[in-house]
Amino acid sequence: MQFYLDGYRPGDPEDRPAAPGHEEGHGGRLPEEVDVLVVGTGPAGVVLAAQLAEFPGIRTMVAERREGPLELGQADGVACRTVEMFNAFGLAEKLVREAYWVNETVFWRPDEQDHSKIVRSGRVQDVADGLSEYPHVIVNQARMQAYLLEHMRKSPSRLEPDYGLEATAVVVHPDGEYPVEATLRRTTGPGGSEDVTVRAKYVVGCDGARSAVRKSMGVELRGDARNHAWGVMDVLAVTHFPDVRFKAAIQSAGGNILLIPREGGYLVRFYVDLGDLDPADREARKRFTVDTIIEHAQQVLHPYTLEVKDVAWWSVYEVGQRIADRFDDVLPEERGTRSPRVFIAGDACHTHSAKAGQGMNVSMQDGFNLGWKLAAVLEGRSPESLLDTYAEERRAIAQELIDFDTRWSKTMGSKVKDPNNPDDEGLDPQEVERQFVQAGRFTAGFGTDYAPNMITGEDTHEHLAKGFPVGERFYSAPVVRLADGKPLGLGHVAQADGRWRLYAFADSARPDADDSRLAGLLGFLVESPDSPLRRFTPAGADPDSVFDLRAVYQQGHRELDVNQVPEILLPKKGPFGLTDYEKVFTPDLKSGVDIFDERGIDRQQGALVVVRPDQYVAHVLPLDAHEELAAFFNAVLVPQG
Secondary structure (H helix, E strand, O other): OOOOOOOOOOOOOOOOOOOOOOOOOOOOOOOOEEEEEEEOOOHHHHHHHHHHOOOOOOOEEEEEOOOOOOOOOOOOEEOHHHHHHHHHOOOHHHHHHHOEEOOEEEEEEEOOOOOOOEEEEEEEEOOOOOOOOOOOEEOOHHHHHHHHHHHHHOOOOOOOOEEOEEEEEEEEOOOOOOOEEEEEEEOOOOOOOOEEEEEEEEEEEOOOOOOHHHHHOOOOEEEEEEEEEEEEEEEEEEEOOOOOOOEEEEEEOOEEEEEEEOOOOOOEEEEEEEEEOOOOOOOOHHHOOHHHHHHHHHHHHOOOOEEEEEEEEEEEEEEEEEEEOOOEOOOHHHEOOEOOOEEEOHHHOEEOOOOOOOHHHHHHHHHHHHHHHHHHHHOOOOOHHHHHHHHHHHHHHHHHHHHHHHHHHHHHOOOEOOOOOOOOOOEOHHHHHHHHHHOHHHHOOOOOOOOOEOOEOOOOOHHHEOOOOOOOEOOOOEEEEOOOOOEEEHHHHOOOOOOEEEEEEOOOOOOOOOOOHHHHHHHHHHHOOOOHHHHHOOOOOOOOOOEEEEEEOOOOOOOOOHHHOOHHHOOEEOOOOEEOOOOEEEEEOOOOEOHHHHOOEOOOOOEEEEEOOOOEEEEEEOOOOHHHHHHHHHHHOOOOO
16 A cells, blocks of 8 residues: 655545545535436445546546435345455455355255255365455445445545435436436435436446336346245354354255355354245235244254344345346447447346345446446546447346356255155256356356457467456466565555556566567657557656556566666656655565466566456557557557647
């Protein structure tokens, strides 16, 4: 963490100074015009808003229909990839300290000798080795959102949601600086309901499955319900079921349970199979009670006891998977003729069951994908065409989630096969464990592989850095910072600040040799008029304000001297021209994990790994592919004066 760039200031360094004009927010007075209106403070909305809060020059408003922040969330599973994203906000340590860690998953099935009882049938490591340095954790959705809301409050923009405002309609006008007109209805206050109008350059609907923003776009969620009910409850209970503090997939002759221990050491969540519903009986789901869920859970756990002492929350839902045709307001025949002005994210555009643990995670990634793109366009750093990539990328990911959830929900809701009855058509209990292991990479959040587009290149040179596949997230690895010998993860230095990352891995030549490819790249970036750093960094801005350039040498940190490092890797920043010493790294030889070996980097040629602001690898290039590097960014960024 870096601070004091603008001068010494006592107090909490995470509580950054407010930007001019943002010292007191908007003082309760609703703005008439904003750059971005975010509707809803669900998972997608708070991640999006937390990113935009980093840009005080962008006027952002967040409207939430509830009277205040969420107090009790329904989602709880936090994938490894989401923890990586939280690290970019400086929140990963806080998150994993509070959370329950899912270390192993156990599987239970009916006893072959006595089908009325269950026995443990398998146990697997929850996250396979080599997927991430972060764990799969469980923490209440409300707490995760609270972290992000606090981050917003401490940001230079001092951004806070406006509560008690529900979007009822969104209209896009053909022209004007603020072409989107949103009607918001007050849901709280002494005056009762009252409509107010806010005009915006862009509106993002993160307002849930019944999204008014989506309906204003003329878009519906399409899909199917399976007419199968599940009960879910968070409880404090006494039981002698031995795996109550493990994640457990339990299949019994009388039904199924997915058990998820919660944070704090005592709370536990039960997803309880309640069976099929009569599609003609529209009130069937409403007749279930929490006592019904408890009774079903007790039957499934037999011969183990379950005594529920307190119920923190419960609900009954029907399994269903639905997805929106479009994630923005541009019709297919209009694509390329105009840019989107209205977007939807999270449950507003995809809904599914909770048992895959992906809803909150994918929704947050929606917001993470869109936030930096809106900021880049609004600040004039990228063309409006960049915004087309949001719907292109995220709808494909949502469809993959829908397909996976359909398979997994069917598996978890299937009746178990009786091994003593050869004619039984039920599911083999081993199939649950097999599917779980097979889906491990997806459920950890690493199934995303963006296809080539304007911000993701081809994989022509991927062989130079095999551990950083193009289109997938940048996978961190241990390094040592040259200037102070500190060991850290290379990917952990990236922040959610909208900057592109350029990781230059050195070739085999000595750093000061005439044939050094790395030295040649650095020279190009400093001197050439085609250099992306020169073309796209605004005059007077810090030299790393658009591109965060980092270098990783092959030598150990004691073999190099920081004074031998090229000046471009020691940028002068801030009002005092202070030197940033945190741009140069070496392998962590003491730990025995050499990043060049760990991530398959070609030692002879080296490699340049280009990483998007949302932590996904945009390109892998040879260090001397100067023209290719320039051409890539010429399509992504707008030259600055």
